[in-house]
Amino acid sequence: MLVVGAGQAGIAMSEHLTAQDIDHLVLERHRIAERWRTERWDSLVANGPAWHDRFPGLEFTEVGADEFASKDQVADYMATYAQTFHAPIRCGVEVTSVRRRESAPGFVAETSEGTVLARHVVAATGPFQKPVIPALVPESAGIHQLHSSDYRNPGQLPPGNVLVVGAGSSGVQIAEELQQSGRQVHLAIGPHDRPPRRYRSRDFVWWLGVLNKWEATAPSPDASHVTIAVSGAHGGRTVDFRDLAATGIHLVGRAEAYHDGTVRFADDLERNIAAGDANYLTLLHEADAYVERNGLDLPEEPEAHRLGPYPDCVTAPLRELDLAAAGITTILWATGFTVDYGWLQVDAFDERGRPQHERGVSSEPGVHFLGLPWQSRRGSSFIWGVWHDARHLAEHIAIQRAYLRYAPQQAAEDSTTTTQPSAV
Numbered sequence: 001m002l003v004v005g006a007g008q009a010g011i012a013m014s015e016h017l018t019a020q021d022i023d024h025l026v027l028e029r030h031r032i033a034e035r036w037r038t039e040r041w042d043s044l045v046a047n048g049p050a051w052h053d054r055f056p057g058l059e060f061t062e063v064g065a066d067e068f069a070s071k072d073q074v075a076d077y078m079a080t081y082a083q084t085f086h087a088p089i090r091c092g093v094e095v096t097s098v099r100r101r102e103s104a105p106g107f108v109a110e111t112s113e114g115t116v117l118a119r120h121v122v123a124a125t126g127p128f129q130k131p132v133i134p135a136l137v138p139e140s141a142g143i144h145q146l147h148s149s150d151y152r153n154p155g156q157l158p159p160g161n162v163l164v165v166g167a168g169s170s171g172v173q174i175a176e177e178l179q180q181s182g183r184q185v186h187l188a189i190g191p192h193d194r195p196p197r198r199y200r201s202r203d204f205v206w207w208l209g210v211l212n213k214w215e216a217t218a219p220s221p222d223a224s225h226v227t228i229a230v231s232g233a234h235g236g237r238t239v240d241f242r243d244l245a246a247t248g249i250h251l252v253g254r255a256e257a258y259h260d261g262t263v264r265f266a267d268d269l270e271r272n273i274a275a276g277d278a279n280y281l282t283l284l285h286e287a288d289a290y291v292e293r294n295g296l297d298l299p300e301e302p303e304a305h306r307l308g309p310y311p312d313c314v315t316a317p318l319r320e321l322d323l324a325a326a327g328i329t330t331i332l333w334a335t336g337f338t339v340d341y342g343w344l345q346v347d348a349f350d351e352r353g354r355p356q357h358e359r360g361v362s363s364e365p366g367v368h369f370l371g372l373p374w375q376s377r378r379g380s381s382f383i384w385g386v387w388h389d390a391r392h393l394a395e396h397i398a399i400q401r402a403y404l405r406y407a408p409q410q411a412a413e414d415s416t417t418t419t420q421p422s423a424v
Contacts, residue, residue, distance in 0.1 A: 068232030160329025168227030
């Protein structure tokens with residue numbers, strides 16, 4: 001059996017396959033958890049506290065339970081975890097193609113170190129594969145543009161101010177870091193959820209757990225993705241765009257057009273912030289009801305329900321921005337990622353190139369996906385969530401292997417032994 005990718009998804013998959021006594025091989029083109037090491041900005045920390053954002057079998061040793069692990073600490077944790085069960089990982093091997101074998105069961109994988117045959121394949125490359133930069137500002141505009149995955153620190157950018165597009169956890173953290181470095185920052189805000197970082201002495205991940213929100217089933221395939229404005233930076237603080245505006249960050253609506261050096265923003269800034277506020281307050285009310293219903297002794301926080309007035313940049317929003325006049329030399333796109341399964345040449349995708357699956361079990365028998373957002377539940381793309389999804393896939397694969405071993409008694413007695421090619 002072949003697992004492609006040795007990030008959190010591939011490691012979790014390997015653990016459960018090992019527990020099922022299923023021979024397998026994990027191939028990773030770089031190092032274990034490489035995206036955490038080299039494809040994130042320098043100051044990134046996990047969005048969930050260490051007690052929560054981990055695998056069940058191992059705690060973080062260098063991070064307090066309520067603290068937020070740095071990107072390097074997460075990568076080291078993954079490498080250590082793989083060692084605990086001697087995961088069969090081969091690093092530095094790139095899988096260039098996987099296709100179904102002709103007139104034989106299973107698949108053939110072409111790699112940078114030769115050919116591998118496998119009865120089952122798990123695509124564990126995760127959701128953050130191909131950065132998305134909207135085709136809004138042409139390269140000929142003469143302004144520096146980069147995706148958040150290529151951002152490392154403020155010193156990397158040319159002198160000048162910055163327009164950050166996207167106000168999820170990445171956009172918010174980067175915008176704040178750039179503002180603190182002395183640059184003027186404009187932050188373009190689209191639709192988002194805005195949970196409290198902590199409420200009544202509990203982190204929001206705890207509230208989503210006890211309120212069963214992590215177990216919410218996947219939205220419909222056509223549902224729009226909504227970013228989550230939450231951050232573990234600076235010890236973890238609730239994101240409030242009023243506070244960001246108070247530091248000097250200029251809030252604008254969703255970037256929707258560009259012409260001759262000017263970016264135009266949609267008339268949706270106040271609406272987006274109001275929807276985020278409603279999401280925030282709804283969770284507070286649900287948390288209060290849970291505390292009262294269960295008689296919990298958790299301190300009240302009436303001040304958390306009080307939201308300040310909107311800043312002027314929200315009530316009188318800027319609709320157009322002349323980049324040169326504002327001294328903006330960089331546009332940083334914190335606009336997410338898309339998947340890239342060009343190497344997986346099987347009939348497992350819809351017309352838009354998205355995996356067709358049920359809880360990771362592909363429409364192509366023998367192919368499985370792991371690490372996708374909402375793969376089985378809201379928590380699927382979190383470290384702990386991918387672990388539970390991997391267990392489901394390993395159990396499914398074990399059942400399928402049992403079916404394939406079956407042969408009617410008489411047929412089994414009459415069969416002859418044949419030699420099969422070496423495979424995983």
